[in-house]
Amino acid sequence: MADIMDLIRNKKKAIQQSSGRRQKTVKPVSGKNKFRILPNPGDEEGQFWQDFGQHFIKDTNDKLQAVYMCVEKTHERACPICEGIAQGINEAGDDEIIEALKESRSSSRVLVNALHLDGEDAKTPVILELSPTTFEKVLELMEEYGNVTSLSEGIDILITRSGTGLNTEYSVLPAAKSKPVDAAVLKNLHNLGEYVEQEYDEGRNKAIAAVSNVSGLMLAAPPADKPLAKSLSAPVEDSLDDDMYAESSAEEPKKEEAIAKADSDEISDDELDDMLASL
């Protein structure tokens, strides 16, 4: 017999999925974080992670303009945002614009199901979002300790986050003690493949318009006479002002407001968190 809470959860998920909103992922916070990474719901010996790429499109003042998934990093399909950015970098001819476009290239993330053992609810799986380098450390741990995702024989892991900005570091260590995980959690695992199905027209158009705006080039943006309506379907992070296209002009970068940028193209988790928090 169907469980009403499962029905509610699934319906909520379906509504969010089709509107471009989605459940928030969990990221390790500063200090120690205890997680138990969980197996693939369909195949306990199968791939338990999901690659996920996102574009954080910034203007020449380092201000975030749009967030949209990168279908190339996520699904290995041609990504219109990547193409627009590449075109902009080729044709812009202005160092500040080129730098902003480079920063808007997609960042890779790895998603796994996990129990957040020192979080608010240690029994309900969350989607844990890790940088590729942090996930690499999880994989190294698995080379040493075997399949850490096994419910009976796996181990809890401690992810410690230290430093800030580009100096943020993550260490991954086995917890001193681990308990077996109740198999009941499996029915609440997130379908990560479904989770990353996040394409939606409004978001894509917004992202392309933002790239056009930053680069000063006319890319395949939505028609100018059709303003993007403020919609309930905006994704969680995407509470951007719809007036932003009218406000900012990439053709006249304001040098005095430009924020010093790090040399690295890689955006740190902290930077992303700060940007998302500021939206």
Ligand SMILES: [Zn+2]
């Ligand atoms: Zn892309």
